[in-house]
Each structure stands twice: as structure tokens, then as C-alpha cells.
Amino acid sequence: MIDSDTFNMSSISIILGDKFFKKDPQSSDLGRRIVSEGLVMLDSLGFEEFTFKKLAECIASTEASIYRYFKNKHKFLLYLSSYYWAWLEYVIAFETHHISNPSEKLDRIIDIVCGSYDLPKVLDVPGISLSKLRHVIDSESDKTYLNRQVDEINKKGLFRGYKELCGTISSVIEEINPKYEYPKALVSTFMEAAHQQSFFAQHLPSLTELSVGKDLKLEVQIAGFIKHAVKSSLK
Known part of the structure; x- marks a missing residue:
């Protein structure tokens, strides 16, 4: 959920429901440090090696204090993922509300999703490294649902933000080709x-023609591939 005046970036805040945490990390300096430093550590170590014990040592706190905010590291990853989807939905609304042509709107959305569109600095979030958050989404977000608890997690509504974002984009596709x-x-x-x-x-470069070594930025290559695939499907 985004709590803000209409596209007023000075007052934007991302609010997630209490199902993601035991205590809202945005309610205290310690909680915000857990999120910001935890994101950096998760990006550096990966989900398997990341632990609350290591995070506690990093922020000079205790493991128990982190558990007062998050039940476990999977809930922490769910929190970060949902934070990203909520931010992304706001960015898409902010950057496309003036575009009336649905095909142009979809192109802009794909660019935003792929990271190939240069966003204005006003869309940055204080205390959160969006580049690291995106990298965590690229490498770790599938672990939020590729597990045996996925049905239980879904029933609790913890994938709601991602599903609402996909629904928003689906409505643009329906405009293009009902x-x-x-x-x-x-x-x-x-x-x-x-x-x-x-x-x-x-x-795993043998699985794709896209490459970090090409003249075009990887994000631009990915956006081009997805636009081609989507437009071919909608013909």
C-alpha cells in the first residue's frame, strides 16, 4: 500500500500490513537499520548464507532484537519483496498516468520493470538502496514462493502486492487487445x-542470448526482448 498525496513525493511512504512482521520496522531507528543493513547483507551473502546472527553483529545489536521485528529470514525476504512490488506499482502509476495510448503505456511499464528507464531522483526511497533491492529481487525473490508453505503464505495475503501489480499491468494488455x-x-x-x-x-549465460558484455546495457536488452515477446503474442 502506498500512503501519499497524489504523486506528491515529499510525503510518500510505503506501508505494508502487519502480516509481514511482528513489529513494524519503520516504527523505530533500530527497525529501519535492520531493513537497510539487512538488505545490504542479503545482497552480499545471498539468502542461504544470510542469518539474523550475522546481521545482529553487523548492526551491533542482538539476535533477539531482530526476532522482535521478524519471525524468520523468510519473512524478512517477503517483506523486502513486497516493499519492492509496492514501490514499483507507485513508480508505474507516477510515470504512466499521463500516457493515454495503452501500447505506449505498456512499453513504459516494461522499461520500468526491466530497469531500463532512468527514473527521477524523487522516486528514491530514503534508507533503501534500490539497486541492491532490485538485485535481491533478481536473485532471491523466487524463494518467497518456491517452497512447501506457498499455499499457506498465499492464504495469509502475503503475495497480494505482487498480484495487484500484475493485475494493474494486465488491464493495460486488455486495453491493447481485449x-x-x-x-x-x-x-x-x-x-x-x-x-x-x-x-x-x-x-548462466548459455541459457540466454542476452549478455552483460554487449554495447547495450543488459536492462535495455531485457526490455527489448520482452517487448518483442509481448507484441508478438498480442498480434
Whole structure:
């Protein structure tokens, strides 16, 4: 959920429901440090090596104090992922509300999702490294749902932000081609591809033609690939 005046960046704040945490980390300096430093450490170590014990040592606090905010590191990853999807939905609304042509709007959305569009500094979030957050989404976000607890997590509404974002983008696809049968499947596929192709290009390059060594930035290559795939589907 975004709490703000209409596109008034001076008052924007991202508010997540209490199902993501035991105590709202935005309510205290310690909580905000847990999020900001935890994000940096998670990006550096990866989900498997990241622990609350290591984070506690980093911020000169105690493991118990971190557990007062988050039940476990999976909930922490869910919090960061949902924070990103909420921020992304706001950015899409901010950057496309003036675009009336649905095809142009979809192109802008794909650029934003892929990170190939230069966003104004006013869309930065204090205390959060958006580049590191995006990298965590690329490499770790699938672990929020690729587990045996996915149905239980879904029933609690912890994927709501991601589903609402996909629904928003699906409505643009329906404007472009009302007869297209699979708008939700198309959106969820390209949303995942945006992050997977980045990961593949950096770590499993034989799985993609996209490359970090090309003249074009990787994000621009990914956006171009997704636009091609989406437009071919909508013809």
C-alpha cells in the first residue's frame, strides 16, 4: 500500500500490513537499520548464507532484537519483496498516468520493470538502496514462493502486492487487445522473465542470448526482448 498525496513525493511512504512482521520496522531507528543493513547483507551473502546472527553483529545489536521485528529470514525476504512490488506499482502509476495510448503505456511499464528507464531522483526511497533491492529481487525473490508453505503464505495475503501489480499491468494488455485470452499469464511470465534473464545473463549465460558484455546495457536488452515477446503474442 502506498500512503501519499497524489504523486506528491515529499510525503510518500510505503506501508505494508502487519502480516509481514511482528513489529513494524519503520516504527523505530533500530527497525529501519535492520531493513537497510539487512538488505545490504542479503545482497552480499545471498539468502542461504544470510542469518539474523550475522546481521545482529553487523548492526551491533542482538539476535533477539531482530526476532522482535521478524519471525524468520523468510519473512524478512517477503517483506523486502513486497516493499519492492509496492514501490514499483507507485513508480508505474507516477510515470504512466499521463500516457493515454495503452501500447505506449505498456512499453513504459516494461522499461520500468526491466530497469531500463532512468527514473527521477524523487522516486528514491530514503534508507533503501534500490539497486541492491532490485538485485535481491533478481536473485532471491523466487524463494518467497518456491517452497512447501506457498499455499499457506498465499492464504495469509502475503503475495497480494505482487498480484495487484500484475493485475494493474494486465488491464493495460486488455486495453491493447481485449480479445487476447491470456493477459495475466503473459504479465506474470514477463515479470518473471525480467528478473530471470538478468540472473541468467550474469550467472548462466548459455541459457540466454542476452549478455552483460554487449554495447547495450543488459536492462535495455531485457526490455527489448520482452517487448518483442509481448507484441508478438498480442498480434
